[in-house]
Amino acid sequence: MDxxxxxxxxxxxxxxxxxxxxxxxxxxLAVLSAAALVLWLVPQPYRDFAINVVAAAxxxxxxxxxxxxDQRSSSLYWAIASLxxxxxxSWLLWIVVIFExxxxxxxxxxxxxxxxxRLNWLLxxxxxFFYIQYELNKISREKDQVPEDILAEAEAETTYSA
Numbered sequence: 001m002d003x004x005x006x007x008x009x010x011x012x013x014x015x016x017x018x019x020x021x022x023x024x025x026x027x028x029l030a031v032l033s034a035a036a037l038v039l040w041l042v043p044q045p046y047r048d049f050a051i052n053v054v055a056a057a058x059x060x061x062x063x064x065x066x067x068x069x070d071q072r073s074s075s076l077y078w079a080i081a082s083l084x085x086x087x088x089x090s091w092l093l094w095i096v097v098i099f100e101x102x103x104x105x106x107x108x109x110x111x112x113x114x115x116x117x118r119l120n121w122l123l124x125x126x127x128x129f130f131y132i133q134y135e136l137n138k139i140s141r142e143k144d145q146v147p148e149d150i151l152a153e154a155e156a157e158t159t160y161s162a
Contacts, residue, residue, distance in 0.1 A: 013113050016069045018143045019136035020062070027058060027133050052090065056083045059097060059129050062136075066104050069112070075100040098128045105132065109139065 031054065038050045056079065063076040075097055082093035102124050109117035117139070123131045 012115070012143045016108075016113060017065070019140045020065060020133070021137055021140040021144075022133060023137055024130045024134040028130055031055065031058065052083065058133075059094070059101075062101060062129065062132065063097070066101060066108075069108055070104060073104050075104055094128075095125075098124060098132075101129075101132060105136075115139070115142075 034054045034057075035051055038047065038054055042050045060076070060079045060083070063073070063079045067073045067076050078093055078097045078100055082090045082097055085093060099121075102119050102121075106117060106119060109115050117135070119132070119135060127134075
């Protein structure tokens with residue numbers, strides 16, 4: 001439903017790294033566990049900041065990964081601004097980060113590595129980075145299944161066209 005069912009294997013480029021391969025449920029469990037540890041171990045005056053850091057860790061990692069595949073990516077700047085600002089403004093900036101990251105992924109996987117990625121805006125708004133990670137995990141598994149000879153052929157085509 002989100003993507004076309006058939007994708008040619010040659011659309012993956014070896015020039016770009018595979019997305020992070022973490023299952024969304026493992027990510028959710030890790031975030032909830034880290035937040036619980038923060039609530040249990042961190043003293044009250046520092047607790048809000050520590051929870052903000054725990055919640056921002058994976059989104060910032062995703063923004064860093066997107067920066068590897070597109071140097072013009074601006075989602076990292078928004079994520080850092082969200083981490084640094086106060087609580088209310090931070091939530092508004094996270095909405096910007098979520099949709100900026102969504103647009104950058106759509107551009108990459110529909111132009112540079114054209115696999116026909118489609119990200120539902122409602123699911124992106126509701127489940128944010130867990131939904132994005134769900135889609136990235138599928139892409140990573142598919143990219144790892146591409147035979148080495150097809151990757152070598154795609155790399156040779158990239159070398160000759162440059």
